[in-house]
């Protein structure tokens with residue numbers, strides 16, 4: 001029975017993973033990591049596909065007029081190939097050996113975009129407590145700790161997730177964003193007032209989750225906020 005339960009849980013996790021990453025499943029390619037290159041949206045970091053013809057900085061249509069609570073989001077790689085394989089293996093197949101290169105990729109993002117900034121801490125995107133219990137770990141916390149150790153940055157695991165949010169794929173954008181409102185809050189005992197903080201996660205997809213986290217931090221009085229991930233879709 002326990003085995004059956006585990007198998008069902010894994011199957012569900014895999015299904016959700018495929019939906020959440022919004023990629024065809026299974027993704028079997030082991031292609032080399034594909035870097036995110038300029039030009040990309042200055043706000044959300046989304047690469048412009050016809051980029052070779054664009055020389056000035058720009059904000060994408062999805063970001064234009066959007067009420068973001070962070071200054072910018074950056075990733076080093078696209079969510080595909082070896083990067084996607086490693087993230088899925090780490091989160092859903094207990095392949096803990098991916099940790100070192102996932103941290104290395106996240107450190108690349110930090111070094112490229114945040115090393116010169118005046119940042120006081122790394123804040124991992126939290127999991128809902130039930131999901132954390134099922135998975136046994138929060139990948140964002142583990143990745144933030146790895147980066148924090150490498151770059152001597154404190155990790156503030158200071159956000160609480162009040163509820164799980166339904167799979168976002170297929171939802172209209174407005175519904176998707178409403179689903180995330182007030183999903184996060186500051187844990188007791190933390191004071192982020194005036195602190196410049198980097199939100200940490202493995203993948204940036206729509207930005208709805210990280211934006212809701214940033215909203216909670218801003219509401220708690222945080223200073224400058226930005227988002228670092230390994231990959232973006």
Ligand SMILES: [Zn+2]
Pocket residue numbers: 041042043044045046059060061062063
């Ligand atoms: Zn954008």
